[in-house]
Amino acid sequence: MTTSTAVATGAAETDIGARARAARVAARQLATTSTAVRDQAMVAIAEALVARRQDILAANERDIDLAEELVAKGELTDPLVKRLDLSGKFASTVGMVRSVGSQPDPVGVTQRATQIDEGLDLFRVSVPIGVIGVVFESRPDALVQIAALCLKSGNAVLMKGGREAAESNRILAATITQATATVAGIPQGWISLLETRDDVVAMLALTDDIDLLIPRGSNEFVRYMMENTRIPVTGHADGICHVYVDRAADLEKGVRIAVDSKIQGVATCCAAETLLVHSDIAAAFLGRVVGELEDHAVLIRGDARTRELAGVLGGAIELASEEDWSVEYLDYVLSVKVVDSTEQAMDHINRYSSHHTDSIVTEDAAAANLFLCGVDSASVFHNASTRFADGFRYGLGAEIGISTGRLHSRGPVGLEGLTTYKYILEGDGHIVDDYEGDHPRPYTHLPLETVWRPRLGTHHQNDR
């Protein structure tokens, strides 16, 4: 894909534009739905998935058959076929819908309430963002997760999955669409499945109709989206995470955390790519960790001091190049560098990290706090594996993505990250002129304990 293709024209764009505008209309209606209506829709989705289990798995089977043919031709890899397969995770996929459905409503939460003056109350209340565009990887269960998170949080969604999962995605999207159509109050058009890369390119230009893009997938693709749209993008291209083992580290914890951070999920964005080791304990620590890593088939690329120490210890380590500090291996490779202070470790991290997740191992509280305050990343850990950086592990329920951006959402993004807020001011004929001029009324600006609640039930009967 090149930049020039970003300006798509013709039929595809018109179609996607129309669907985005329909999604906007649906989003405005969704924003007025009650918690009960959205929760009922979540139950309807879970039940419909169970009812259509056979058909869904049959469609998934066809995707897998096709993928296996491509593997035989060398055009796809085995792990991808494995990720495609829904049969083993059907129950957990349905369970996730029920679990997201049973979370507290992230919408309608009063975040702040202030009495501006007598009878003039200001509320800041969480509301859905509006229309979300999500581009996701080959796992078809991701479609269900994304739809569930968006609907629960009152957002309309345009989604595009991997083409290897085309049949699975079609039946899943249709099942969800039909299930929610039976629930009074859920508008048509809240969910829309895109199928081609051209659709995605068309989406990038819809600045007025899409409020947030969430790309999940390859680094190149995420970066392409970030560079070719003016719509805000939440996501991460790289996940270059660090473990720093301080001179005051418990070395046993250091070994456990370094190994877990590297290999517990080697191809994930929160896996560690670089290990920094304080020079005071480098000989002792490398003596323990190198063998352990090599036992797990991890290839080590060290700076000169690491190689020297490893040489003394009888090991042979490749020399890391300058590029190694900026590479997300997503593989059994780890770069290692010796530093002389926590500050040096922080400087290295602030320069090379993708600001995703970085961890310090130390028993020194002051060093830990220096690191936690000074490392400029979405997640900063003390004596814990970088692999904890995940929405489920954080207790957010499911996650829609992980953000290395600084604004709106940072780190794992759950339901709350799919909301924004509006200010609601309730007065009784209040005008600003009374508060200005020669005898201005003062503002009271008192915090209120009350929450704002819409009065439901008679909404649509007030007009003829």
Add this chain to the structure above:
Amino acid sequence: MTTSTAVATGAAETDIGARARAARVAARQLATTSTAVRDQAMVAIAEALVARRQDILAANERDIDLAEELVAKGELTDPLVKRLDLSGKFASTVGMVRSVGSQPDPVGVTQRATQIDEGLDLFRVSVPIGVIGVVFESRPDALVQIAALCLKSGNAVLMKGGREAAESNRILAATITQATATVAGIPQGWISLLETRDDVVAMLALTDDIDLLIPRGSNEFVRYMMENTRIPVTGHADGICHVYVDRAADLEKGVRIAVDSKIQGVATCCAAETLLVHSDIAAAFLGRVVGELEDHAVLIRGDARTRELAGVLGGAIELASEEDWSVEYLDYVLSVKVVDSTEQAMDHINRYSSHHTDSIVTEDAAAANLFLCGVDSASVFHNASTRFADGFRYGLGAEIGISTGRLHSRGPVGLEGLTTYKYILEGDGHIVDDYEGDHPRPYTHLPLETVWRPRLGTHHQNDR
């Protein structure tokens, strides 16, 4: 300014780039400062302004003299000269610094705390955004306000003011820079004054070094910035605000709110530009409000039904064209339209509003709630003037701007809008592998009452 100038090269860009990178270094240091250090710096700024009052007012006088010459030549307008003048608002400018300084620290606030497992505690803590670029209008007191808000919230700032205030801005920036240089812990380079439009253009390209741009000024300029950068922009181009007078309105309140919304600050972004009136009460309401508006020299442009009713009432009203619904007059002009329901009013607003501030006047709670939930704007009011949409009136202290964007900050933006958050995980050697596989430990995911606090005092002594 045209798009082609957005790619600036050469000396100016290099210089601004270097200043932005220095600001990044300063921002990382500011993020680790304690509340006490930043508050001390705020006091130092206030005291330095008072101490240099004479010099500052003399510089301001020179700006005013030059501006008056330009007025004489017809190159500037009188209101601009009035906005330039610091002499009458020097005390309130210093008072604002003290007031922002005495606000609670927006940084270091624990927003969420969760026990993930025994000994593994997750905190979400507010942190500064980093490096902010602000382009502001001709008022030199705005420079002081912006600097105060950024420093209090721990952010570094690159700022560019109006060229008519060049001398005032220079001495104010120098005074603030010198004052904070005397406070241990405040890094050099946290504030930088830009002087030319080329500097601003250079800033737009610094995606890695500037985290947020806040343009304040003309619609065209704000739009230019939004369209020529990939850095997130907080602000508003248009302020097309509406007052809808429902059929269940108290007409007296309707008149007061319509008049105040239109004329209390006619050139402000939260002034009303369109009045929507329910047909049931249109004759009675227009009969009262038209004369009142005309008494205040407001020119009315009405749709056909408004003109007809006004004709019956003996008035003559210009016909509004389709363009009138999308114009921010910023003047004594108001477009008026008759609608047949709250839904019609909402449809009009959701179509033409700039999503800034819209108000309903009604005694019908159901109509009010329909409007408050269904109007897709940053601020939605019930029985109150649109002119209340302001950070000070909202009780946020000073405001750095008003956002019509949906993400991160919406509506008036105060100190809290200048922060983001990071996740801090405190463990004791915890690894993810223990929570997966055959005998996984369960997560506890219990809410914690504790807040995260950095342990200060020994930070820099832990390393040799």
